[in-house]
Amino acid sequence: MTVRPDATQGTIDSEEVARFSAMAQDWWDPTGKFKPLHKFNPVRLSYIKQEVCRQFGRDPKAVDAFKGLRFLDIGCGGGLLSEPMARLGADVVGADPSETNIEIARLHMKTSGLEIDYRAETAESLAAAGESFDVVLNMEVVEHVANAPLFLKSTAGMVRPGGLMFVATINRTLKAYALAIVGAEYVLRWLPKGTHSYEKLVRPGEIEAPLGEAGLSIVDRLGVTFNPLTDSWSRSRDMDVNYMMLAAREQAE
Amino acid sequence: MARKRTAEEMYDVVIAGGGYVGLSLAVALKQGDADIKCAVVDPKPMDQLHKDPRASAIAAAASRMLVQLGLWENLLSEAQPINEMIVTDSKLRDAVRPVFLTFDGGASDGEPFAHMVPNGVMMPALYKAAKSLGVHFEAPAVADTFRTSPDHVELTLENGSVLKTRLLVAADGVRSKLRDLAGIRTVDWDYGQSGIVTTVKHERPHNGRAEEHFLPSGPFAILPLPGNRSSLVWTERTSDADRLVKSDDFTFDLELERRFGHHLGKLESEGSRRAYPLGLKLARDFVKPRFALVGDAAHGIHPIAGQGLNLGFKDVAAFAEVLVEARRLGQDIGAMDVLERYQRWRRFDTFQMGVVTDVLNRLFSNDNDILRAARDFGLGLVDRMPGLKTHFIKEAAGFAGPVPKLLSGEPI
Numbered sequence: 001m002t003v004r005p006d007a008t009q010g011t012i013d014s015e016e017v018a019r020f021s022a023m024a025q026d027w028w029d030p031t032g033k034f035k036p037l038h039k040f041n042p043v044r045l046s047y048i049k050q051e052v053c054r055q056f057g058r059d060p061k062a063v064d065a066f067k068g069l070r071f072l073d074i075g076c077g078g079g080l081l082s083e084p085m086a087r088l089g090a091d092v093v094g095a096d097p098s099e100t101n102i103e104i105a106r107l108h109m110k111t112s113g114l115e116i117d118y119r120a121e122t123a124e125s126l127a128a129a130g131e132s133f134d135v136v137l138n139m140e141v142v143e144h145v146a147n148a149p150l151f152l153k154s155t156a157g158m159v160r161p162g163g164l165m166f167v168a169t170i171n172r173t174l175k176a177y178a179l180a181i182v183g184a185e186y187v188l189r190w191l192p193k194g195t196h197s198y199e200k201l202v203r204p205g206e207i208e209a210p211l212g213e214a215g216l217s218i219v220d221r222l223g224v225t226f227n228p229l230t231d232s233w234s235r236s237r238d239m240d241v242n243y244m245m246l247a248a249r250e251q252a253e
Numbered sequence: 254m255a256r257k258r259t260a261e262e263m264y265d266v267v268i269a270g271g272g273y274v275g276l277s278l279a280v281a282l283k284q285g286d287a288d289i290k291c292a293v294v295d296p297k298p299m300d301q302l303h304k305d306p307r308a309s310a311i312a313a314a315a316s317r318m319l320v321q322l323g324l325w326e327n328l329l330s331e332a333q334p335i336n337e338m339i340v341t342d343s344k345l346r347d348a349v350r351p352v353f354l355t356f357d358g359g360a361s362d363g364e365p366f367a368h369m370v371p372n373g374v375m376m377p378a379l380y381k382a383a384k385s386l387g388v389h390f391e392a393p394a395v396a397d398t399f400r401t402s403p404d405h406v407e408l409t410l411e412n413g414s415v416l417k418t419r420l421l422v423a424a425d426g427v428r429s430k431l432r433d434l435a436g437i438r439t440v441d442w443d444y445g446q447s448g449i450v451t452t453v454k455h456e457r458p459h460n461g462r463a464e465e466h467f468l469p470s471g472p473f474a475i476l477p478l479p480g481n482r483s484s485l486v487w488t489e490r491t492s493d494a495d496r497l498v499k500s501d502d503f504t505f506d507l508e509l510e511r512r513f514g515h516h517l518g519k520l521e522s523e524g525s526r527r528a529y530p531l532g533l534k535l536a537r538d539f540v541k542p543r544f545a546l547v548g549d550a551a552h553g554i555h556p557i558a559g560q561g562l563n564l565g566f567k568d569v570a571a572f573a574e575v576l577v578e579a580r581r582l583g584q585d586i587g588a589m590d591v592l593e594r595y596q597r598w599r600r601f602d603t604f605q606m607g608v609v610t611d612v613l614n615r616l617f618s619n620d621n622d623i624l625r626a627a628r629d630f631g632l633g634l635v636d637r638m639p640g641l642k643t644h645f646i647k648e649a650a651g652f653a654g655p656v657p658k659l660l661s662g663e664p665i
């Protein structure tokens with residue numbers, strides 16, 4: 001794999017990039033290594049659909065509800081989120097520091113018959129280029145970067161006035177350690193060992209502060225919990241393990 | 254070799270089989286999502302649908318789906334409500350058949366628990382609705398083979414046409430060719446029985462009463478049609494059924510009368526009679542990547558409880574809901590994570606229904622006096638326990654299990 005010069009600095013942790021590239025072939029197999037992410041997709045997709053439609057006055061039942069909105073999917077991996085957004089009509093920029101992931105995402109996009117602007121780029125370089133978006137999706141990424149506050153600030157800076165940022169991550173609690181690391185990686189083997197490390201998990205307060213500094217205000221926070229009986233994820237009030245946050249930038253006067 | 258015509262168009266869903274399951278799925282999908290590109294392939298010419306002489310028992314839940322699809326009002330004028338249902342258990346020679354179970358009143362107040370609807374009315378109505386919603390039809394045309402790629406399926410028809418689609422749905426009946434091509438195996442029970450389906454005219458009105466007589470050779474069901482007519486499902490050993498169907502009218506009517514009884518006056522069989530071999534056939538999987546089974550292709554069950562069509566409509570309601578919701582979230586509707594939601598929702602329910610009807614049939618299709626005493630005792634108990642009976646009515650009316658939106662009278 002090729003690592004861009006800029007990927008060695010800033011918020012990128014090159015060990016993490018290499019680990020994910022090794023797994024990239026499996027991105028699109030719903031029964032493969034990324035099965036948990038595929039299972040997780042409906043709950044986050046329905047939350048994104050609902051909140052974006054509310055913010056921009058779109059019909060939540062429409063299959064082209066995101067038409068004309070510009071999205072950034074930061075840390076897009078194989079494109080598991082970028083593709084649904086594009087299918088709903090959004091102009092999507094999918095960014096990931098791993099060239100391998102971006103190649104896989106591009107390949108898959110073509111077979112899906114979609115147009116997505118995939119870039120092997122970092123949040124900082126996008127921000128430096130002056131990019132801006134109606135919606136920034138910051139999903140299951142912040143716990144993998146080297147400098148979370150800096151990463152959050154640079155992504156938040158790209159949210160346009162009246163725009164939204166979604167953050168999904170894992171809390172740094174003992175319960176999260178037990179369920180998301182010991183449970184998911186060692187007991188159930190949903191995720192390869194070493195996918196998450198405890199020190200990198202992020203508490204809600206550690207997200208709120210940098211977003212606030214970047215001028216966003218938190219408008220919603222919710223937990224996402226797994227129900228083993230129905231084998232599915234659903235929204236809840238329990239933010240101890242997986243959780244999501246929604247932040248908005250005020251409309252320009 | 255046939256000339257190949259590869260359409261550039263990519264369908265979202267191609268449905269093989271334009272029976273009530275395939276057509277109602279197409280209508281439900283189009284109503285939930287007008288942008289979905291949908292095609293139906295069927296070997297029959299679609300302008301001959303009104304000639305289907307059969308009638309279908311539509312349970313209350315299934316009729317709610319037809320209300321949602323905007324078809325029920327037109328069917329209702331041609332439908333016969335079933336207001337009462339009796340079940341008896343008897344030997345052929347019994348002069349009087351003791352009634353062990355009486356179900357009257359409906360699933361909820363004032364709603365009959367089922368309607369008999371002529372297929373010759375329902376099928377053209379479904380076709381017209383699908384056509385007017387923009388569903389593309391390839392009919393008459395026979396699906397020949399298909400090839401699955403990671404991102405789409407190519408379905409080749411016997412006339413050489415090729416349809417490209419994100420998802421291929423097999424609604425091609427209990428002997429589904431596509432299911433076999435997909436390599437999905439089935440669990441089979443052969444009962445050695447056949448169901449004779451025919452229509453009879455009778456002298457006196459049936460007053461909307463359905464009857465199910467558990468005769469030693471198998472269940473004998475009388476289902477009321479509009480006017481002084483009833484539809485029959487008459488189970489016999491396959492060899493006897495074939496003999497009866499081929500016999501002259503005099504012999505047939507004589508045998509018919511012995512089973513039907515004289516309570517509705519003079520009888521006369523009407524139109525054609527056909528025997529359908531009965532069996533229980535459950536698909537081991539309902540889905541594969543970019544491929545799904547619905548209706549009888551997924552589960553051919555014994556018609557003893559009259560649940561085949563209603564299970565099919567339940568599949569349609571659940572599947573349409575899963576697919577439309579996936580489209581609203583921007584998901585790929587042919588991907589396994591979406592299809593598995595449908596499979597999880599329907600497979601258990603189907604299996605349960607299949608086993609219940611199998612056990613019922615094995616229990617009743619014999620002439621053993623001890624078994625008869627035991628089951629009559631059981632039926633008597635059911636009749637005296639209101640809670641249990643309500644459960645059976647709910648089950649027969651199709652309201653058991655998690656209910657898809659279309660069956661509870663809501664749009665998707």
